[in-house]
Structure formats: structure tokens, C-alpha cells
Amino acid sequence: MPTFAIVILVLFSAVLAGVVVVRPVITASRAGKILAFGVFFFLPLFSLVAGMENEMQRSESTAFCLSCHVMEPYGKSLHIDDPGYLAGAHYQNHRVPAEEACYTCHTDYAMFGTIQAKFGGLRHLYIYYLGKPPQPEDIKLYKPFNNRECLHCHLGARSFEQGATHNADPATLPAIKANTLSCISSGCHDTVHNVGRWGDKVKFWDGGS
């Protein structure tokens, strides 16, 4: 449901509740009782669930993640004009949905991955508003990046399965799939965001959203 529709529903519910608050005598009739049940029980709960669902959806958007100041350089890294930068290359070539770029890579593709990502987001909020947020270049992942998140899309893809580098050593591909050799390990796809280490030569692509 679009945000504006939920806002209209919420305001409509509030107006109806206001009518009952101003004139509670209308609840004396059968129709008034049904109205009261609707505006004090059904509509508020429906509006709340719809609003929370909307916020959950919004929390997966790139704009949502980048609305915190410490994330600004990470958003900027998506526009680096260099295919060697993993995050930028994925974003600019729509290997991940541009409007959900952060979430697509930084959620766990496991049973409770979405829930864990939401709790992680709440932790970020706590640190951002009540704690001491680190400098952007000091931000680290809570745990090493799991290849499972990459393989969610790349597993079975020809470029991955038959890539020359991936098959140069017969042990490489099984090690990647078993998560014993990280995709972003040194010498492989190790340039991801690289915030704070861009130097002066880095250029930015001005396309995209």
C-alpha cells in the first residue's frame, strides 16, 4: 500500500475517532456501537499494522540507509567510476536493485536473516542517536562477510562457475562455495567501499539515482 494511502487512512481513522470523542452519545444506537468498534478497534490496529509494514519496507531502501550522516561516504562509494570497486560496480550495473542496494548485500540470506537485519538496524539507531557513532572509515562489519550473500545471486551464474580465475585452481571454487575462501579476501574482490582510502584519483559517475 503506498505511503500516501496509509496516511489518508490514518487521518480518516483519526477524524472518525474524533467524531465519537466529541459525541459519544452516538454509540447508544446499534450503528453507533458498530462505528465505535470500527474506529476504536479495527481501523487503528489496521492502520498501525499497515504503517509498520510501510516503515519496514522503507527501512530496506538505499535512501533510508544513507539518511544517516555516517553512511554518506558509503553512498558516495556507489558512484565511484571504477569497475574495480565492488559496491559501485554492482550498484551502477543494477546487479543489485539500485533502490535497495545496501539491504541486498547486507542482509543474511538465511531463515532469520531479515529479522536479524532489522535488529541490526535498531542497534545502529541506538548507536547513532544515543551512543557515539564511529567515523565512517572506522565502521566495520560485525562479522566477516559470508559468501552466502554473494552466492545468493552468483551461484550457478556462468560468469561465476566458469570464470577463469575461479577455475585456475580446482580447489578455489569449492572453497568459495564452502565459505572457507572469502570472495572479498585479499587479491580477489577486496575493493568494496574502501571509505577513507579513495585518494585523489578516484572519479565519480554522475548517473543513477
Next chain:
Amino acid sequence: MRSGDLMARRLRIAGILVIVGLLVEALCLVWSKPIAFVVLVCIGGALIGLGVLSFLYSLVSVPPHTADTSRAAPDK
């Protein structure tokens, strides 16, 4: 206090809680900051929840009107 007045008072309290909760929710929906989600759940959700519970409580806590009771009682 008459049961009708008590009912009306409790409905008003429930309604005000629900209205304030809904207004908080509406503000959060148009406020595109990460904190909006927390405010929606913790403040808006709590107010709406309290309002709904107050409404349900008002239904079960107020004794029926005397007039209604006498009308409902079988003639002897």
C-alpha cells in the same frame, strides 16, 4: 456517576489515546528519518494499543443501564 456517563468518559479517553497515536503514526509516515520507525512503534503503537485496550475495557467494565436491565428482565 451514571453508567452512561462513565462509559462516555472512558470512550473519550480511549478515543483521545487512539487519535494521538494515529497522529503520531501519520507524522512518522511522512518523516523520512530512521528514528521515525522507533517513534511509530514505541510511541504511536503504545498510544494506539492503550486506546484500543481502554476501549475494550470500557465495554466490559461499565454495568448495563438500569433501564435496559429492567426491560430485559422477564415479567412476573
